[in-house]
Amino acid sequence: xxxxxxxxxxxxxxxxxxxxxxxxxxxxxxxxxxxxxxxxxxxxxxxxxxxxxxxxxxxxxxxxxxxxxxxxxxxxxxxxxxxxxxxxxxxxxxxxxxxxxxxxxxxxxxxxxxxxxxxxxxxxxxxxxxxxxxxxxxxxxxxxxxxxxxxxxxxxxxxxxxxxxxxxxxxxxxxxxxxxxxxxxxxxxxxxxxxxxxxxxxxxxxxxxxxxxxxxxxxxxxxxxxxxxxxxxxxxxxxxxxxxxxxxxxxxxxxxxxxxxxxxxxxxxxxxxxxxxxxxxxxxxxxxxxxxxxxxxxxxxxxxxxxxxxxxxxxxxxxxxxxxxxxxxxxxxxxxxxxxxxxxxxxxxxxxxxxxxxxxxxxxxxxxxxxxxxxxxxxxxxxxxxxxxxxxxxxxxxxxxxxxxxxxxxxxxxxxxxxxxxxxxxxxxx
Amino acid sequence: xxxxxxxxxxxxxxxxxxxxxxxxxxxxxxxxxxxxxxxxxxxxxxxxxxxxxxxxxxxxxxxxxxxxxxxxxxxxxxxxxxxxxxxxxxxxxxxxxxxxxxxxxxxxxxxxxxxxxxxxxxxxxxxxxxxxxxxxxxxxxxxxxxxxxxxxxxxxxxxxxxxxxxxxxxxxxxxxxxxxxxxxxxxxxxxxxxxxxxxxxxxxxxxxxxxxxxxxxxxxxxxxxxxxxxxxxxxxxxxxxxxxxxxxxxxxxxxxxxxxxxxxxxxxxxxxxxxxxxxxxxxxxxxxxxxxxxxxxxxxxxxxxxxxxxxxxxxxxxxxxxxxxxxxxxxxxxxxxxxxxxxxxxxxxxxxxxxxxxxxxxxxxxxxxxxxxxxxxxxxxxxxxxxxxxxxxxxxxxxxxxxxxxxxxxxxxxxxxxxxxxxxxxxxxx
Numbered sequence: 029x030x031x032x033x034x035x036x037x038x039x040x041x042x043x044x045x046x047x048x049x050x051x052x053x054x055x056x057x058x059x060x061x062x063x064x065x066x067x068x069x070x071x072x073x074x075x076x077x078x079x080x081x082x083x084x085x086x087x088x089x090x091x092x093x094x095x096x097x098x099x100x101x102x103x104x105x106x107x108x109x110x111x112x113x114x115x116x117x118x119x120x121x122x123x124x125x126x127x128x129x130x131x132x133x134x135x136x137x138x139x140x141x142x143x144x145x146x147x148x149x150x151x152x153x154x155x156x157x158x159x160x161x162x163x164x165x166x167x168x169x170x171x172x173x174x175x176x177x178x179x180x181x182x183x184x185x186x187x188x189x190x191x192x193x194x195x196x197x198x199x200x201x202x203x204x205x206x207x208x209x210x211x212x213x214x215x216x217x218x219x220x221x222x223x224x225x226x227x228x229x230x231x232x233x234x235x236x237x238x239x240x241x242x243x244x245x246x247x248x249x250x251x252x253x254x255x256x257x258x259x260x261x262x263x264x265x266x267x268x269x270x271x272x273x274x275x276x277x278x279x280x281x282x283x284x285x286x287x288x289x290x291x292x293x294x295x296x297x298x299x300x301x302x303x304x305x306x307x308x309x310x311x312x313x314x315x316x317x318x319x320x321x322x323x324x325x326x327x328x329x330x331x332x333x334x335x336x337x338x339x340x341x342x343x344x345x346x347x348x349x350x351x352x353x354x355x356x357x358x359x360x361x362x363x364x365x366x367x368x369x370x371x372x373x374x375x376x377x378x379x380x381x382x383x384x385x386x387x388x389x390x391x392x393x394x395x396x397x398x399x400x401x402x403x404x405x406x407x408x409x410x411x412x413x414x415x416x417x418x419x420x421x422x423x424x425x426x427x428x429x430x431x432x433x434x435x436x437x438x439x440x441x442x443x444x445x446x447x448x449x450x451x452x453x454x455x456x457x458x
Numbered sequence: 459x460x461x462x463x464x465x466x467x468x469x470x471x472x473x474x475x476x477x478x479x480x481x482x483x484x485x486x487x488x489x490x491x492x493x494x495x496x497x498x499x500x501x502x503x504x505x506x507x508x509x510x511x512x513x514x515x516x517x518x519x520x521x522x523x524x525x526x527x528x529x530x531x532x533x534x535x536x537x538x539x540x541x542x543x544x545x546x547x548x549x550x551x552x553x554x555x556x557x558x559x560x561x562x563x564x565x566x567x568x569x570x571x572x573x574x575x576x577x578x579x580x581x582x583x584x585x586x587x588x589x590x591x592x593x594x595x596x597x598x599x600x601x602x603x604x605x606x607x608x609x610x611x612x613x614x615x616x617x618x619x620x621x622x623x624x625x626x627x628x629x630x631x632x633x634x635x636x637x638x639x640x641x642x643x644x645x646x647x648x649x650x651x652x653x654x655x656x657x658x659x660x661x662x663x664x665x666x667x668x669x670x671x672x673x674x675x676x677x678x679x680x681x682x683x684x685x686x687x688x689x690x691x692x693x694x695x696x697x698x699x700x701x702x703x704x705x706x707x708x709x710x711x712x713x714x715x716x717x718x719x720x721x722x723x724x725x726x727x728x729x730x731x732x733x734x735x736x737x738x739x740x741x742x743x744x745x746x747x748x749x750x751x752x753x754x755x756x757x758x759x760x761x762x763x764x765x766x767x768x769x770x771x772x773x774x775x776x777x778x779x780x781x782x783x784x785x786x787x788x789x790x791x792x793x794x795x796x797x798x799x800x801x802x803x804x805x806x807x808x809x810x811x812x813x814x815x816x817x818x819x820x821x822x823x824x825x826x827x828x829x830x831x832x833x834x835x836x837x838x839x840x841x842x843x844x845x846x847x848x849x850x851x852x853x854x855x856x857x858x859x860x861x862x863x864x865x866x867x868x869x870x871x872x873x874x875x876x877x878x879x880x881x882x883x884x885x886x887x888x
Contacts (some may be wrong), residue, residue: 050608050750057675060794062608159605165751167597167605175589175597177491178480178771245487303757306736320480320768321595321758327733328754338750341608353785364490 031064033348036128039109040081041327043133046337047107047344054341055086062349066341069102080308094431098123107340108132117141124148124156128415129356132345133160133336133435139234139250142241146361151306153357155350157343158230162235165187166328167342168314172242172403173362179318181243185281185456188235190310190330191226191242192258192278194218196295197308200275206259218310228257229293230254240282240291246367248282248291256294265382265451268410268422271296272380279456285332288368290375290457297455304456319408358408373431378407378455381423386412386445392421396438402436404428418447424455463778466527466558468549469539470503470511473563473590476767477774478515479536484771485516489872495773499532519619528553535777538562547571551822554578554586563590563766569664569680570772572671576884577790583787587773592665593618595669595765596758598744602672603792609748611673615711615799615886619637620666620740620760621656622688622708624648626725627738630696630705635878648740656685669723670712673746676797678712678721684802686724695812695881698852699727704809705735709886712759718798720805725809727885733787734886736840744770804859808837811853811867816875817844822851825870832866834858854885 035051037044051058051066059065070088072094073079082090091097098106098119103273106123108130110116117137120130125148132138137145138158149156159169172184187193197208210227213219225231233253238249258278269276274297282291298305303325307313312330317323329335350356385391392411399406405426412420425433434451440446465481467474481488481496489495501517502524503509512520521527528536528549536553538560540546547567550560562568567575568588575676579586581667589599601690617623621643629641640657643649655661663683670678688708699706703728712721728735733755737743742760747753759765780786815821829836842850855863855864863882870876 034766046750054608054610057610060608060675061792157774165748166754167601170605171597171601174776175600175772176768177488177775178484178768180484180487245800303736306699306733318595320476320764321764322755322765322772324596328757329752332752334750335752338608338748340605341750342605345607346604349788350785353783353788355780355783355785355788358779358783358785362491 029058030158031352032067033064033351034069034102035107035344036070036072036100036103036105037068037087037107037109037427038072038094038097039111039121040071041109042333042352043336043340044073044109045085046333048081048087048342049107050334050341052335057220058262058345059115060282063105063351064344064348065347066344068231070097072097094119095122098128099126103128103349105129105131105344107344108134112136115142120145121148122153124152127152127154128145129155129347129351131157131340131347132160133340135161135231135238137453143247143361150360155347155356157346159343160336160339162238163312163314163326163328164330164332165338166312166326168326169238169242171258172316173359176318176321179320181284181316181318182237183218183283184243184314184316185279186312186314187277187304187307188280188312188314188330189226189232189278190312191219191223193307193312194310195227196258196278197275197453198430199261199263200432203263203264206261227259229255229278232278232293236291236293239314240289241363243282244284244289244365244367245290245362246365247363248289248369252291254292258295260451261295262450264420264456265453268382269380271410272424273300274298274455275300276453278303284367288370290370292372295453297453302456351364373434376427376429378427378434378457379425380453381424381425381456382449382450383421383440383446384418384448385421386447387419388445391445394443394445395421398439398443399423399436401439404432460489461782462492462497463781464497464499464532465537465774466502466526466532466533466535467498467517467537467539468502468524468529469541470501470508471539472763473766473770474503474539475511475515477539477770478511478517480764480767480771482516488775491703492775492782494778494782496778500527500530502527511762514551520823524549528558529556533558534781535559535561535774537887538564539772542566543570550575551578554582554584556848557582557584559585559777561587561770561777563588564768565661565664565668567593569667573677574862580790585777587776587787589773590766590769592668593742593744593756593758594760594762595768596742596756596760597769598756599668599672599794602746603789606748606751609750611714611746611748613713614669614673614746615709616708616711616742616744617734617737618742618744618760619656619708620742621649621653623737623742624740625657626688626706626708629691633693634816635693636691639723650801657689659708662708662723666710666721666723669744670719671793673712674714674719674795674797675792676795677793678719682721682799684722688725690881690883691725692739692880694850695883699810699841702854703730704728704885705730706883707734715798718800722802725883727883732886736807745884746839758796760775803864804858806857808887809855809863810883810885811855812880813851813853813870813879814848814880815838815851816873816877817847820854821875824873824875825851828873829853829866829868831869832862834862834866
């Protein structure tokens with residue numbers, strides 16, 4: 029007789045409906061692979077109209093009360109898909125305390141309160157899996173944690189937010205302004221009506237925190253990740269970067285250096301021949317370098333109902349296997365190190381700076397002087413034909429401490445001939 | 459007290475020494491992650507001189523007798539790294555029969571006699587893992603089988619042989635002939651003294667058989683894979699392909715169509731903007747498309763001591779976890795379908811044909827006539843300036859059955875004006 033593994037799903041939005049669809053279509057296939065059926069005994073959404081989604085997806089019952097799911101006697105695994113910190117965190121903690129296993133796509137909770145959940149899961153010997161929280165349909169967390177366990181990683185970095193990558197691709201390929209590209213992304217459903225979390229790098233910060241924690245075996249929480257968004261980027265930046273042989277991507281980055289972690293989310297110049305430069309549109313790609321596996325890149329759809337659903341279902345099958353074999357809790361938290369996260373002022377890099385300045389004698393000398401005073405060495409300068417009153421000046425620095433760069437720019441901002449520091453962008457060196 | 463998981467390694471060549479190195483360097487890290495130490499109780503090589511490798515790698519004992527390893531009382535997991543069908547297959551079967559778990563990098567055994575090993579493992583409830591058999595350090599088999607279990611795959615394809623990719627890259631980028639590029643690859647250690655298995659597509663055929671079996675849940679063995687090598691490729695092919703906007707790659711390919719499987723290894727024209735076109739040198743990349751996850755690509759080092767070792771160690775840790783939690787045998791064979799593999803004559807595609815023909819009136823008309831008689835529609839023709847007596851003619855066909863193409867080419871080969879059909883290459887359409 030085929031056993032039933034009983035699932036309760038909280039949240040029937042984009043990902044939740046995708047999970048239901050996959051579970052319904054693949055029930056037989058999964059049963060043949062693991063010898064058990066995954067059955068959704070209860071589906072939950074605070075919107076009562078979604079009872080129809082639950083029914084269409086084959087859920088055996090529907091409720092608007094999430095607390096009924098986390099304590100449901102006929103639920104082995106709770107799938108949390110409502111997103112955000114609360115009440116999602118409380119639901120998951122209660123589910124674990126009630127002896128349920130948890131599968132989630134929630135990057136906020138994992139990147140901010142993951143530790144508490146993992147501790148709870150360890151205490152109750154329950155599984156908690158979260159593959160869908162990073163990279164949508166791309167298998168990345170379990171490969172890092174399991175298949176690549178024999179590695180120490182020096183770097184994990186990539187493009188982990190599809191909305192911003194769509195916008196940057198449209199700016200670069202179609203010459204749109206940021207506002208035009210954002211409007212186009214919203215029209216196509218790739219950006220939310222309130223796009224703040226995506227365009228300000230919030231979403232990517234949560235994801236790189238999770239990736240870094242796994243890669244470096246040391247807890248990196250979202251607030252530790254320095255972040256800059258893409259809303260200040262202009263067509264001029266795209267043009268100048270292209271002239272210099274670069275594209276601009278929102279890069280989520282974490283590196284281990286001398287027993288410390290450097291991590292940030294910021295738009296960065298990426299060489300045209302770098303593998304990440306050709307990752308366009310809503311696609312995501314994650315690059316890692318391990319001391320045994322070498323350089324790896326994982327590329328795919330970073331969002332979407334079925335893509336994220338695919339990762340959730342993969343987790344569900346793993347938990348189901350563990351239930352069937354009595355091996356739940358076998359993969360827990362792996363943050364057994366405690367590495368310092370270096371403040372952004374302490375990092376070093378190469379930088380692109382776009383200034384707008386009065387078009388008159390001495391401007392270049394005075395700005396260059398400010399860089400020199402702070403020991404920031406300039407690798408190249410492009411001064412553009414002026415529009416009459418003002419000129420664009422693009423500086424590319426040599427490798428320098430970000431602290432020095434900031435000091436130089438503070439002085440430059442004070443110069444009466446400089447009307448604005450339009451943008452400062454890091455150059456991705458890996 | 460930390461438990462020891464005891465490992466016996468057979469074969470201390472490139473991969474074996476990499477595995478020893480990783481296990482020695484990462485023993486503490488792995489112990490912190492899984493609560494057990496991986497200890498090499500015995501290492502084996504038929505070359506007694508490799509006792510030094512074993513000792514340096516921290517193996518507790520050395521033997522030249524592999525049968526002593528597969529029946530060793532202090533071995534929980536046998537790692538088979540000698541390659542080739544026999545005696546590797548017998549060693550693994552005996553190990554499983556003796557109650558050992560097996561980890562291997564052996565693509566030959568898995569792609570030809572995998573079924574027998576999986577049956578034996580199922581009977582004895584033992585694990586057999588083989589991540590390193592495909593893609594070196596790239597996590598691909600376990601992600602396909604575990605994380606992506608909620609998908610049906612339409613296609614799995616890629617560049618899975620680093621030697622041939624190195625040669626093709628050198629031909630394309632440096633304009634070398636095949637022989638020159640092969641010599642360079644041998645000099646750098648990227649090609650064996652006898653490179654046949656790599657350049658004739660043998661190695662790639664074994665790998666795509668394994669990938670297809672997992673992706674389609676249906677056993678594809680190596681002999682079922684149609685294969686062509688790269689030794690007949692010339693600089694002229696590279697040049698003409700480039701003029702048409704393509705590179706040439708050795709593509710390992712498997713697609714599910716109408717409940718049947720199409721699979722082959724052959725050099726193919728790949729559009730310059732296709733993700734696989736920019737995979738150069740010894741790198742590998744594997745592309746899959748699933749009905750939930752969408753398009754994914756996995757990129758990395760396809761060979762090498764530490765890269766393959768990384769995958770072996772990942773498998774060892776999984777088996778160790780399963781031993782610790784009593785869940786061995788939880789992931790077995792997943793070939794519960796039995797799909798027909800379509801003979802190559804039954805497939806369809808677009809093709810590139812390079813002819814060398816007498817440079818006189820009527821040649822184009824007569825060759826084009828042969829294509830027309832077999833209903834092969836020509837999309838474009840390039841006739842090159844002749845060297846006096848002969849001219850190169852490149853045809854690109856529209857989509858057509860390979861059977862018709864072959865019939866047309868048989869007629870063309872008979873034409874007295876055609877001195878040779880230099881090459882026929884498929885165009886990668888995905």
